[in-house]
Amino acid sequence: MNATTDAPRAALDARILAATTERLGISPVQVVHSTGSTNADLIDAIVRGQAAHLSSLTCEYQSAGKGRLEREWQVPEGAALTVSIAINPNPALPIPALSWYTMLAALAWCQAIETQTDLTASVKWPNDVLLGSRKVCGILAQLASSTTGPALVVGTGMNVDQERAELPVATATSLRLASGQRISRSELLASYLSAFHGLDAAFRAVAGDAGAGLAAYGGKSLRELVAAKLATLGHWVRIEYPDGTSLEAQALNVAADGALEVQDAQGGQHRVLAGDVQHVRRSDGQYA
Known part of the structure; x- marks a missing residue:
């Protein structure tokens, strides 16, 4: 350097x-x-x-x-x-x-x-x-x-x-x-x-x-x-879909197919595929 x-x-x-x-x-x-x-x-x-x-x-x-x-x-x-x-x-x-x-x-x-x-x-x-x-x-x-x-x-x-x-x-x-x-x-x-x-x-x-x-x-x-390098894991994220809907959930893990596994405030489990979302952002406003 x-x-x-x-x-x-x-x-x-x-x-x-x-x-x-x-x-x-x-x-x-x-x-x-x-x-x-x-x-x-x-x-x-x-x-x-x-x-x-x-x-x-x-x-x-x-x-x-x-x-x-x-x-x-x-x-x-x-x-x-x-x-x-x-x-x-x-x-x-x-x-x-x-x-x-x-x-x-x-x-x-x-x-x-x-x-x-x-x-x-x-x-x-x-x-x-x-x-x-x-x-x-x-x-x-x-x-x-x-x-x-x-x-x-x-x-x-x-x-x-x-x-x-x-x-x-x-x-x-x-x-x-x-x-x-x-x-x-x-x-x-x-x-x-x-x-x-x-x-x-x-x-x-x-x-x-x-x-x-x-x-x-x-x-x-x-x-x-x-997973060891994913800054997203452990944080609450806002997931924005192309149809205008969104989901706030905690990022838990990355699945066997690369999907993001999240859990909402009610305990519901969701799988998020990269091709299905427009944005995934931290709920606290940070980019990670």
């Missing part, structure tokens, strides 16, 4: 990324200067049969990226990490296991942040990474049709070098703001790819069973690893 300076933002270092992917035995990272959406480009590559499992695409500037619920996401050039990774479930994973990859990616980002900084990261269910109560990363997983069947693209936008005025909302932060230091985007991305690769390999080794112990992680399951 380097102390914060006024030096220009460094471009991604292809040598660092190449050394990482060679060590992991996966396809080299495709680095482009700018694109509309890394997710859209990688989905197109999957459709054309040109993306292998764990193929990845990153860019210096993304002009038309979208998050969950079609929210637009743009940042200054060189200030963030925008990266998409292809997941081919065949033959190791059942299709339902793909629902875990949003949180698998969030967990990988937590590991990468904690490798490259002194910060502690956590996960806001279902698709954000937090530093304290502020969002530092958003994740969007999208299905695609490959030549061998369904596939998945997991896209993320990590705030790395933004100043406060460059962030879209008051509830966001960047690694530079949180740490007081300028972080190498290349080293951070290399750490994320390594963490993602390790979690993916362990998950595939247990055939996508989120409740099965992972040998490389002390016998803890993916579900346990995610």
Whole structure:
């Protein structure tokens, strides 16, 4: 890590990324200067049969990226990490296991942040990474049709070098703001790819069973690893549905399929699926 300076933002270092992917035995990272959406480009590559499992695409500037619920996401050039990774479930994973990859990616980002900084990261269910109560990363997983069947693209936008005025909302932060230091985007991305690769390999080794112990992680399951990082658990949350209705309940656990298990004030138990809700926010007004 380097102390914060006024030096220009460094471009991604292809040598660092190449050394990482060679060590992991996966396809080299495709680095482009700018694109509309890394997710859209990688989905197109999957459709054309040109993306292998764990193929990845990153860019210096993304002009038309979208998050969950079609929210637009743009940042200054060189200030963030925008990266998409292809997941081919065949033959190791059942299709339902793909629902875990949003949180698998969030967990990988937590590991990468904690490798490259002194910060502690956590996960806001279902698709954000937090530093304290502020969002530092958003994740969007999208299905695609490959030549061998369904596939998945997991896209993320990590705030790395933004100043406060460059962030879209008051509830966001960047690694530079949180740490007081300028972080190498290349080293951070290399750490994320390594963490993602390790979690993916362990998950595939247990055939996508989120409740099965992972040998490389002390016998803890993916579900346990995610739950240990979920800032949402234990808090009262307000769940907002697309039809305008809402539910206030306490977040208790994450289910075997990745659903959030909650209990309302009357003791009623509910399962909340990410695809069925518009927002999940803490009732005390905190973002986490």
